[in-house]
Amino acid sequence: MGRDPEPTIFELSQPGRSAWQLPTTGIPDRPLDDLIPPIHRRMDRVRLAEVSERDLVGHFTRLSHRQFSVDLGAYPLGSCTMKYNPKAFDLVAGIPGLADVHPAAPARCTQGWLELMVEIEEALCEITGMAAGTLQPSAGAAGELTGLSLMRAWHTAEGAPRRKVIIPDSSHGTNPASVTLGGYEAVTVPTDERGCVDLEMLRKVLDEQVAGMMLTNPNTLGLFEEQIVELAEAVHGVGGLMYYDGANMNAILGVTRPGDMGFDIVHLNLHKTFATPHGGGGPGSGPVLVADRLVPFLPGPRPVRLATDGSQAVASEAPDFGWMIPERSIGRVHSWHGNSMVLARALAYILVNGSDGLRRIAELAVLNANWLRVRLDGILDIPFDRPCMHEYVMSADSLQHETGVKALDIAKRLLEEGFHAPTIYFPLIVHEALMIEPTETESMQTLEALAAAIERIVADSRAPGGQERCAEAPYCTPVRRVDEARAARHLIATFDARSS
Amino acid sequence: MGRDPEPTIFELSQPGRSAWQLPTTGIPDRPLDDLIPPIHRRMDRVRLAEVSERDLVGHFTRLSHRQFSVDLGAYPLGSCTMKYNPKAFDLVAGIPGLADVHPAAPARCTQGWLELMVEIEEALCEITGMAAGTLQPSAGAAGELTGLSLMRAWHTAEGAPRRKVIIPDSSHGTNPASVTLGGYEAVTVPTDERGCVDLEMLRKVLDEQVAGMMLTNPNTLGLFEEQIVELAEAVHGVGGLMYYDGANMNAILGVTRPGDMGFDIVHLNLHKTFATPHGGGGPGSGPVLVADRLVPFLPGPRPVRLATDGSQAVASEAPDFGWMIPERSIGRVHSWHGNSMVLARALAYILVNGSDGLRRIAELAVLNANWLRVRLDGILDIPFDRPCMHEYVMSADSLQHETGVKALDIAKRLLEEGFHAPTIYFPLIVHEALMIEPTETESMQTLEALAAAIERIVADSRAPGGQERCAEAPYCTPVRRVDEARAARHLIATFDARSS
Amino acid sequence: MPTYTPHTPDEIESMLEFIGLGSLGELFDVVPEALRLPHDLAMAPGIPEPDAVAHLRALASRNLECGPELVCFAGGGAYDREVPPVTTALASRSEFVTSYTPYQPEVAQGVLQALFEFQTMVARLAGLEISNASLYDGASALVEAVNLGVSASGRSEVWVSRGVHPSWREVLKTFARGTGHVIVEVDLDQGQTRWPDTGRPGVVVMAYPNHLGCLEDVGVARELADSTGAILVMAFDPIATSVLRSPGSWGADVAVGEGQALGMPLSFGGPYLGLFACRQEHVRRLPGRLVGESVDTDGRTAYVTTLRAREQDIRRQKATSNVCTNQTLMAVTAAIQLGWLGTSGIAEVAKRSALGASYCRDLLVGIDGVEPLTSAPTLMEFSLRLPIDASTLIDRLVDEGFLAGIPLDTEYTGTEYTGSDMRGLLVTVTEKRTRSEIDAFAAAFARALR
Amino acid sequence: MPTYTPHTPDEIESMLEFIGLGSLGELFDVVPEALRLPHDLAMAPGIPEPDAVAHLRALASRNLECGPELVCFAGGGAYDREVPPVTTALASRSEFVTSYTPYQPEVAQGVLQALFEFQTMVARLAGLEISNASLYDGASALVEAVNLGVSASGRSEVWVSRGVHPSWREVLKTFARGTGHVIVEVDLDQGQTRWPDTGRPGVVVMAYPNHLGCLEDVGVARELADSTGAILVMAFDPIATSVLRSPGSWGADVAVGEGQALGMPLSFGGPYLGLFACRQEHVRRLPGRLVGESVDTDGRTAYVTTLRAREQDIRRQKATSNVCTNQTLMAVTAAIQLGWLGTSGIAEVAKRSALGASYCRDLLVGIDGVEPLTSAPTLMEFSLRLPIDASTLIDRLVDEGFLAGIPLDTEYTGTEYTGSDMRGLLVTVTEKRTRSEIDAFAAAFARALR
Numbered sequence A, B: 001m002g003r004d005p006e007p008t009i010f011e012l013s014q015p016g017r018s019a020w021q022l023p024t025t026g027i028p029d030r031p032l033d034d035l036i037p038p039i040h041r042r043m044d045r046v047r048l049a050e051v052s053e054r055d056l057v058g059h060f061t062r063l064s065h066r067q068f069s070v071d072l073g074a075y076p077l078g079s080c081t082m083k084y085n086p087k088a089f090d091l092v093a094g095i096p097g098l099a100d101v102h103p104a105a106p107a108r109c110t111q112g113w114l115e116l117m118v119e120i121e122e123a124l125c126e127i128t129g130m131a132a133g134t135l136q137p138s139a140g141a142a143g144e145l146t147g148l149s150l151m152r153a154w155h156t157a158e159g160a161p162r163r164k165v166i167i168p169d170s171s172h173g174t175n176p177a178s179v180t181l182g183g184y185e186a187v188t189v190p191t192d193e194r195g196c197v198d199l200e201m202l203r204k205v206l207d208e209q210v211a212g213m214m215l216t217n218p219n220t221l222g223l224f225e226e227q228i229v230e231l232a233e234a235v236h237g238v239g240g241l242m243y244y245d246g247a248n249m250n251a252i253l254g255v256t257r258p259g260d261m262g263f264d265i266v267h268l269n270l271h272k273t274f275a276t277p278h279g280g281g282g283p284g285s286g287p288v289l290v291a292d293r294l295v296p297f298l299p300g301p302r303p304v305r306l307a308t309d310g311s312q313a314v315a316s317e318a319p320d321f322g323w324m325i326p327e328r329s330i331g332r333v334h335s336w337h338g339n340s341m342v343l344a345r346a347l348a349y350i351l352v353n354g355s356d357g358l359r360r361i362a363e364l365a366v367l368n369a370n371w372l373r374v375r376l377d378g379i380l381d382i383p384f385d386r387p388c389m390h391e392y393v394m395s396a397d398s399l400q401h402e403t404g405v406k407a408l409d410i411a412k413r414l415l416e417e418g419f420h421a422p423t424i425y426f427p428l429i430v431h432e433a434l435m436i437e438p439t440e441t442e443s444m445q446t447l448e449a450l451a452a453a454i455e456r457i458v459a460d461s462r463a464p465g466g467q468e469r470c471a472e473a474p475y476c477t478p479v480r481r482v483d484e485a486r487a488a489r490h491l492i493a494t495f496d497a498r499s500s
Numbered sequence C, D: 001m002p003t004y005t006p007h008t009p010d011e012i013e014s015m016l017e018f019i020g021l022g023s024l025g026e027l028f029d030v031v032p033e034a035l036r037l038p039h040d041l042a043m044a045p046g047i048p049e050p051d052a053v054a055h056l057r058a059l060a061s062r063n064l065e066c067g068p069e070l071v072c073f074a075g076g077g078a079y080d081r082e083v084p085p086v087t088t089a090l091a092s093r094s095e096f097v098t099s100y101t102p103y104q105p106e107v108a109q110g111v112l113q114a115l116f117e118f119q120t121m122v123a124r125l126a127g128l129e130i131s132n133a134s135l136y137d138g139a140s141a142l143v144e145a146v147n148l149g150v151s152a153s154g155r156s157e158v159w160v161s162r163g164v165h166p167s168w169r170e171v172l173k174t175f176a177r178g179t180g181h182v183i184v185e186v187d188l189d190q191g192q193t194r195w196p197d198t199g200r201p202g203v204v205v206m207a208y209p210n211h212l213g214c215l216e217d218v219g220v221a222r223e224l225a226d227s228t229g230a231i232l233v234m235a236f237d238p239i240a241t242s243v244l245r246s247p248g249s250w251g252a253d254v255a256v257g258e259g260q261a262l263g264m265p266l267s268f269g270g271p272y273l274g275l276f277a278c279r280q281e282h283v284r285r286l287p288g289r290l291v292g293e294s295v296d297t298d299g300r301t302a303y304v305t306t307l308r309a310r311e312q313d314i315r316r317q318k319a320t321s322n323v324c325t326n327q328t329l330m331a332v333t334a335a336i337q338l339g340w341l342g343t344s345g346i347a348e349v350a351k352r353s354a355l356g357a358s359y360c361r362d363l364l365v366g367i368d369g370v371e372p373l374t375s376a377p378t379l380m381e382f383s384l385r386l387p388i389d390a391s392t393l394i395d396r397l398v399d400e401g402f403l404a405g406i407p408l409d410t411e412y413t414g415t416e417y418t419g420s421d422m423r424g425l426l427v428t429v430t431e432k433r434t435r436s437e438i439d440a441f442a443a444a445f446a447r448a449l450r
């Protein structure tokens, strides 16, 4: 039950076995060779697994027992907002009137979807304080690249596209990677001793080649950038745009808004803040919302309310919906309209919470993080020890010096206590970082259990033999510590590469 | 992940916490005291668990990781037919047009359900060779009691109800228990050295007080009662009725039929033969099919095809369906119409398999059992070592004498090999019995793995320290061997009894 | 021939060879030739799974299900209650769905612990010490309770209030022919059971609320049981009991109920869930499975089925009951649903239902010709006397998109006014019914009687 | 305010006290006063979950979904294929659904192994050595492939056949503005790309089958790539490839595809699944996650994300791609669906689709005024030239219960005959379409043109 190794599906395969059943069509049979000219015919059969339905079910059910998940326990993975995903929204995703709609069906067949999209776009605009947006990006990083494309289009329209984008040294890896892909040079500004962007250093790098700045707020240390207004003013002062990385939006829902802070472009991670499940690494959804002046550049086609003359109508005045391509659109950023079903789940979540509930989410997320921070005070280092937002960063630096036990070891030991590990070694500017985000859906009792586990582990690190015990952990997870170096050195990325 | 103990939901509870959300009704609020007279008002609040939806999900998901199931591995539990349950039929159970139908809705609103019931009754009649039936019984044992009630009604109508019902000593416990509840005395006939009912001994106990005989065929040793025709003739000779316990019907689908063997009353276990899931011990469904002469006594109301004049019509001639109470009905045996949704699943299974597929099920179930029997020959005793049907019985008797290792120990060791244990200590007439029913949905590879595991366990029993190792098993299941005696001696059947 | 079996033709051949047979047919050589079917079963050959599902969908489309098209005011033991997706999701976990009876506790702690929690919750609802781990349905729970009662009192005369669901009474009578219990049905008057003054029953059975929706004074029955030494069996509703005095507090010895309202869809009558709770002193007479807490060899808490010596597989003809497979998955579902509802939620469901019922009753009895059948207090269901046959009214209201209720037999209404018509109607309002639905229902009701 | 948070008022108070605050509001004292919202968000307060679900249902009811009411002949990268309940059931297991990216392999073997199997299956379909663990969708896979190609060839001119899906090309162009790649679109003639004779592209991109449903001679593109030293990127269909020559066997360097057909519902365009496979030599340029096999400290097989030094969290601005969260659950779904289909099933799906398409095309081109747009061989999709605007036809056929296909832009049909109308139609037939559906469709099609 989860502890036994599971063979690959290819090892379960037996020639000639099958699981598939297809509906009767009544279409007369003909040999494939009648239909496909020889030069196009595949000569071999595709070797897939050949298993019975029973073995298929056994295999993937057993695999699922080798997988931790939110539904099994707390997942205090900083920067990831692994909150509880309400089950009701799985049901929403199964409604045929949503699930079985073709993305190229004419708008008269998809009024419900268009309305849904307009509704969530309006809600997200209100939540972020922006004017309009696109729902196409599939995840945060896709939103970033979309945002940077908007930046380029804006500056191009203003005269010239500019060359540089500024990011803090604490930023998430997607930020610099997107900057490069967006055709910009990433310029890093350091973090000051309070854990915020060093405003003076920022001012030094600002010039007319700066297209904009990307920032999360609260930042990846879980701290609110208190000088955000000044930061934005400085960037705006050289004609740059402010980009808000919304990964941490959970902390400020209904409390403060990127738009009010001076941001021009915002992406949100619906799979974080709006409780759509992460799916083991996706699907996500990364809508991008923008200030007024950037609306004409948004990707298209956009779902909009239609006035009777077919033009775009203002909010809730019109019962009809259609598509519209913004005047100076940067073009599509998705094969179709985005991860639509993720949007449906997120809308349901927003409706259930509403204005009062969204703010309550932020309050309790921040309460939980601060409670844990205070509770664990003195157990591990807290490099920036002041009130945090929805997460905070600890460091095992002293512990490592004292005992040899690393952040990695603490993470691995937590795995056997029924918790997922925190994010480790991020942000890069903190040595032996452990980044903890409890989220608002965990109870005080769960937080206490987590704190107690960390306390026990730290205490055991200092006990005789502690370093060895920690370095060997975990002991009773489905597999023990995995040799990552070997995986890279001797790459086996498919079953067929196994024997070679 | 499954290995950690899980607190009860009551221990997760915190006063004032809640998960429920109810739809808005718009009905004006009033205090409950306005609605309920004081003598009827509950004074205290019912103490249920108070948990968040997140904790509810965590709790039951973790519990599910402490539970073996068909979907996790082979379940060769003899007499239980733990075959694979096709996932498509879970979807059938969720169709609103089936799931949301009130059982007391007028027939015009339930034509689909009535047709479904008539269809499955007709199919079951064809499969068993009987004339008509009732779908009301909720499980095999309920079918038995219904069958015995029919027996009583028949004999009463014939003059006098009679006193005794004959059962073999190898019979399942529900048989004698039902006999008693049916108001009869159970008379046991012994099994002969070939593992079948001893015909001579049967003849000795037959007299005019015998209402009938209950029999499974193949019997609980997995052997076909070869003298079934003679047995039936003997019982019929004294005016008795033959009752077929259909728990083992999986062995003979499409091969031979109880009706043709001379049985008058048959129950089937849809949750065994027809692949509806067992649900951890239910729901089941135990339809009872009868020969012509017993049809007027069937429980009612029965779903029937209606002729235009409102009378019962013959098969498939009429498009309308209704309810009819048989002339001399014994009355209802269920609050409503039976475990309807189990019937829907079973009908889907019958349709997918059809006449050819049903026979193939029997063939492969019997093939699997015989293969395993031959494969394990010489590893454990096989008391009745001849071709079996869908299951067979082994014995650890010699092994126990030699090494002290019992059937129970073998069962417990199998649990850690990824298999459920076979049925043990049943039938009662075999010492140290291990009753193995692989079912047709397990592959040859799985059977070989099972056989190899048994072989290993037996070999290890004989190795030094083997008895102790076996007696201590299992080692790495969610809990280790459970103290059953203590549970009975010091009864704690509710959380509230814990501290008392 | 698409099936769920894994065997390839090659494998079949090699397996046959291994056991020394030449064909699959030979596997059945032990079956006397004369008994072997000479032909295929007279039914269609197998069809692909999607076609079979389509067939079931087509059947389903011939039903008119409760929902926006047919707003449900029918109850009578089967309730259109809120079942949240979270309950369905958890109860559908395949570890629960595809496991067997927990014979091997080491790998069945999931089901066993859920049942232990279920037992605790049912015992608390009933206000009694012991609950078993489920029976088939309300009717079978009643049959078992009467069997227990007769065995405990040593007397087989059973007085059953007509307030008990008519179908349950019928099931009781069906099986009483075997056990030889003497079932005496006792009439209601103004919604209250009129217990006979004389006689010495071994078991007394009543329902609370009863089949007319009425709350009877259970004290009277308790006194009767006390004075005659009978066992008091009370049929209760698990939702209603959250705001009503519990069976235990009324002094019931055994409480039985239909548990469908605890997370199960209507499903045309099943699978439902038989609830069974009793006083500790009767535990050795308990029918069905019981889960107890114990420890494993390492001393960790572990659950296991217990007091097994009552059960058929051990005690055979001397068992307390014949029940084996019952409704475990439904018990697990109920535990989940009760976990979701919690202390406050269950009372809220009861309250909202009662508010809706009161609002609805006021509207309906205001309609010309419609009268309350009794003046007794009611909670979530109430009964009416109609100016026309109930089935006719129900039929007309189906056309308007309402399932108006359940007809009441003439045993409740008497035939004085009505001839053989059934002019009684049991109307039920659950927490799902909105004010606008009730308003529309009342309007349609009035139109249907015009 | 119903929410999914567990905190009771007492707990909130005690937690605040523990951290030395007096109110929840004080938690935000670090936010400059001027930035704090002085009022609630301008949206309705929260509503109960069942009301929200009802709202979504109401929206859904304003769509006309594919099914018996709207029989689907539209494709173009989004296919109405058989998704068996078993795929949905397994892919819905909450361990897969509610886990994060497998950063901790010790507790993520379930997802990791499923991805390893997915990679193997995709590599086998594509006939290439390496597949990653998913990208967002077909378009994003193409963008990444072009980035890889430019980096590998060292040249940024990209020749893209107009046979590639128009939306994918559009996405490519959107992001090329940032990377500075020069995108040159190449016309089709009779369904075949007419590659220029001169020039030196760094990357050559084509689709097989292409957007008109045609099978092009990929050999020509391979020769072009060989002669210019370009990287050949081929967009393939994972189902079609089971009966067509694989990208690998045609000599593609990189194969990309839309994986929606592997078990995902239409879902109005997402979440879908970007497929990405390439030759071994490009593995260090691979975008996205890659799962590799390794061992744990006890020597047991274990899976882990590998060659992480390509990824953004390690390499930051030097990463091969910025992708982080992608479509893991869809990759797991595809692995399950491909496990269900197996070797024989996938080819059967392709064959049945091709049979249906051929049957359907014969009927449609028999209709007066309807012509095939090209004479090139096709498989499951084919394109027609219509006598009227495609949107008008589609509109009329919606009224008859059919989604007739996807309009083709004038880049395919030319404007000679048609003015600015779009008179091209792409029709798709999947394995789900029955003969009677196709017959009825053809009849309605003819009527709609009369």
Ligand SMILES: Cc1ncc(COP(=O)(O)O)c(C=O)c1O
Pocket (backbone or CB within 6 Å): A079, A080, A139, A140, A141, A142, A172, A174, A175, A216, A220, A245, A247, A248, A269, A284, A285, A286, D323, D324, D325
């Ligand atoms: C701060 C931050 N920014 C951006 C991202 C990228 O978002 P996604 O993974 O949805 O692409 C993440 C995700 O982990 C993040 O934590």
Ligand SMILES: Cc1ncc(COP(=O)(O)O)c(C=O)c1O
Pocket (backbone or CB within 6 Å): B079, B080, B139, B140, B141, B142, B172, B174, B175, B216, B220, B245, B247, B248, B269, B284, B286, C323, C324, C325
């Ligand atoms: C031979 C036999 N008869 C009867 C039964 C009783 O069936 P049920 O459990 O459905 O009541 C069983 C169940 O295990 C059985 O194996």
